Structure formats: C-alpha cells, structure tokens
Amino acid sequence: xxxxxxxxGTSHVPSIGxxxxxxxxxxxxxxxxxxxxxxxxxxxxxxKPDVAVVIFNDHGxxxxxxxxxxxxxxxxxxxRPVDEGWGPRNVPDFKGAQDMSWHFVDxxxxxxxxxxxxxxxxxxxxxQVPMELFFGHPDAWPVKVLPIWVNTIQFPIPTPQRCWDMGxxxxxxxxxxxGDDRVVxxxxxxxxxxxQGSRAGFINRAADEAWLNGIADNYEHYRDxxxxxxxxxxxxxxxxxxMWLVMRAAMNDKVTLKHRHYHAPASMTGAGMVxxxxx
Numbered sequence: 324x325x326x327x328x329x330x331x332g333t334s335h336v337p338s339i340g341x342x343x344x345x346x347x348x349x350x351x352x353x354x355x356x357x358x359x360x361x362x363x364x365x366x367x368x369x370x371k372p373d374v375a376v377v378i379f380n381d382h383g384x385x386x387x388x389x390x391x392x393x394x395x396x397x398x399x400x401x402x403r404p405v406d407e408g409w410g411p412r413n414v415p416d417f418k419g420a421q422d423m424s425w426h427f428v429d430x431x432x433x434x435x436x437x438x439x440x441x442x443x444x445x446x447x448x449x450x451q452v453p454m455e456l457f458f459g460h461p462d463a464w465p466v467k468v469l470p471i472w473v474n475t476i477q478f479p480i481p482t483p484q485r486c487w488d489m490g491x492x493x494x495x496x497x498x499x500x501x502g503d504d505r506v507v508x509x510x511x512x513x514x515x516x517x518x519q520g521s522r523a524g525f526i527n528r529a530a531d532e533a534w535l536n537g538i539a540d541n542y543e544h545y546r547d548x549x550x551x552x553x554x555x556x557x558x559x560x561x562x563x564x565x566m567w568l569v570m571r572a573a574m575n576d577k578v579t580l581k582h583r584h585y586h587a588p589a590s591m592t593g594a595g596m597v598x599x600x601x602x
Contacts, residue, residue, distance in 0.1 A: 325423070325497045325504040327601070328370050329581075330574050331363065332538060332567040333456055334594035335379060335511040337448040340412060343455060356594060359584030360456050363598050366581060367457045372507040374420045376469045376493065378569045379449030379511045380476060382407075392439035393481050394489065395472040396431070397446075398424040402470060405445035414451055414460065420467035423500050427469065430496040436489065439472075446470060453511045456596070466507075475512065475563045480550055486565045487546045490572025497573070510570030512563025514585075514593035515556075524591055525558045531585060531593040534564065539580040539599060542571050561593075570599075577602035 339356075342348060348357045384405045386392065402417040431438050450470055458464060471489075474480050497506050514534065517525040534557075537544060546568060553562040571578075578599045585595035 325374070325500040325502055325506055327494065327497055327573060328372055328505045328507055329366075329601075330508040330510065330570040330578075330599045331457065331596060332510045332570060333453045333596040334513060334589065334592065335449045335452040336589050336592050336594055337382075337407070337452070338590040339452045339594075340448050340455065343460070344412060356586040356589050359586060360596060362582045363584070363596055364457055364459065366598050367507070370507065371505065372466050373504040374423060374469060374506045375454065375466045376471065376497075376506060376508045377450045377453060377511065378471045378473060378509065378566045379453070380473050380563060380566065382447055382449060383476070384447040385444050386472070388477055391474050391477045392472065393474050394436065395439040395441055396424060396428050397441045397444055397470040398428060399441065399443055402444065402446045402450070402468065404451055405447045407447055412451065414455065415463050417446065417450070417454070417464055417468045420469045423497070423504065424469050426500050427493065427496040430492050430499070431489070434492045436492065449511060453509050457509070471569065473566050473569070475565065480562065481565065482550060483546050483548055483553070483565050483568055486568040487572040490569040493569065494573040508570045508573050510567035512566045513557060513561050514564065514595060515558050515561040516592035517558030518560050518591060520559065522558065526587055526591070526593045527557060527561075528587055528593060530556045531587065531595070535583050535585055535595055535597055538567060538571055538597060539578050542568070574599055575601040
C-alpha cells in the first residue's frame with residue numbers, strides 16, 4: 324500500500340513567487356527567507372516522494388465569492404498555473420495523481436464529507452509556491468499532485484476540528500491505496516497576517532514561533548481552538564493555518580520535528596515551515 328513519508332507545513336505567500344520570478348532570492352531582503360528552506364528542499368530530495376498532497380486555498384482565482392466550496396478535491400489529469408492578473412507564471416503544469424485522488428474522494432464520501440470534485444481546474448500560488456520552495460524550478464515536477472482546497476476566504480470557514488477530521492480520512496485513504504507510492508503531505512498557508520481592516524499589517528511573531536514549536540507535540544491545543552481564536556491570534560488571513568491541521572492529523576500522534584524555519588516579515592506576513600516525520 325502507499326506510504327506517508329512525511330509532512331511539511333509551509334507559507335504560500337504570493338510575493339515569494341514574484342521574488343523567484345524577478346531573481347531576488349539572493350537579495351538582502353529575501354535571502355534569509357530562502358536560505359531557511361535549504362534543509363527542507365534537501366530533505367525532499369533525499370526522501371524522493373512520488374505524490375505530493377497539497378492542502379491550500381484558492382485566492383479568488385478558480386473560485387470566487389459567488390461560489391466557495393468548503394472543501395474541494397482535484398481529480399484532474401493536469402493542473403495548469405492560473406493567471407492571477409499578470410499572466411500565468413512560467414512554472415510547469417502539475418500532473419495529477421488521478422487514481423489516488425478518486426480513492427480519496429470516495430473515502431471522504433464514505434466518511435460523510437461532501438467535497439466538490441474538480442475534474443478540471445487551474446491552481447494559483449497556494450499550490451505553486453510550496454512546490455517551488457521544496458522542489459525548486461524543474462523542467463517537470465518530480466511528483467504527481469493531489470490538490471485539496473479548503474475555504475479560508477469567506478466565512479463560515481471550516482472548524483479546526485473538521486480539518487483535523489479530514490486529515491484522518493486522508494491518512495486512511497493513502498494507507499489503503501494499492502501500490503508502493505511514497506506520499507508527502509503539504510499543509511500550506513499563514514503564518515500570521517491580516518491584509519485588511521483596522522489590523523491591516525498585523526503580525527504576531529510570538530504566536531508564530533509557538534505554532535512552529537508546538538504543531539509537532541502540542542497539536543491538541545491548535546485542534547481545539549475556535550475559528551475566532553485563529554483570527555484573533557494569527558489575523559484574519561493567518562487563519563489559513565487550519566490547513567496545516569489536515570497534514571498534522573494524517574501523521575502519527577508522535578512525530579519528529581526535522582526542520583523548522585521562521586522569517587518575518589515576508590511581504591506583510593510571518594512566514595516559515597516545518598518538516599515532520601513519523602516517530
């Protein structure tokens with residue numbers, strides 16, 4: 324059966340992609356951020372996954388406020404980079420892990436989830452940036468992708484517990500999928516940031532550091548928080564961190580924190596990553 328080889332949590336800030344496109348990765352403003360990902364990129368190269376499950380949110384590109392699914396799963400053969408206003412970025416198309424995606428959808432319905440099933444859809448920076456941070460900029464991606472969209476844009480967003488529950492289904496689906504695929508799970512979003520309202524520009528460095536230190540061994544605290552807790556502690560857009568819970572729930576109760584990185588600000592955002600392996 325397929326095997327989960329690890330989980331990563333990472334920011335997906337759109338300006339990261341812009342920095343890569345403009346050749347700014349080695350400038351004083353960006354080098355500390357990108358240097359922190361070198362161990363994570365090496366870990367990914369060493370582990371050689373076959374499939375990357377990427378949990379992210381669309382940012383008004385493939386979904387808009389008139390139609391916002393709470394959860395969506397891609398079952399497409401190929402996912403193209405979406406045009407986010409400046410033309411599609413020069414990154415390769417993403418090949419879909421179709422059979423595994425359909426198996427996951429079936430398991431979700433069996434466990435009383437009702438996902439939107441996407442047979443054709445483009446993907447924005449929420450998926451593109453995490454893939455680049457861990458796999459670089461290859462001519463073709465070395466993994467197939469299983470994309471999962473979570474609504475963190477328009478309330479009511481799902482509860483942290485519901486994201487956790489989805490992660491448990493994801494684990495069971497992977498471990499019951501025939502074959503020997505090696506699967507890495509990528510929870511994306513955050514860290515703390517708020518882009519509008521009276522707290523525009525909000526970053527909570529202390530909360531970010533606690534999250535990166537605690538997601539491995541203190542996950543119950545974050546699973547049990549309310550949606551309002553996330554907004555207050557991490558900002559209205561920082562509530563994206565609930566998507567890391569899907570990844571964490573798919574891992575063992577006991578995990579090893581292999582790598583950790585934090586940098587702020589990256590644009591208007593606290594940013595960083597963790598790499599987890601099952602203990």
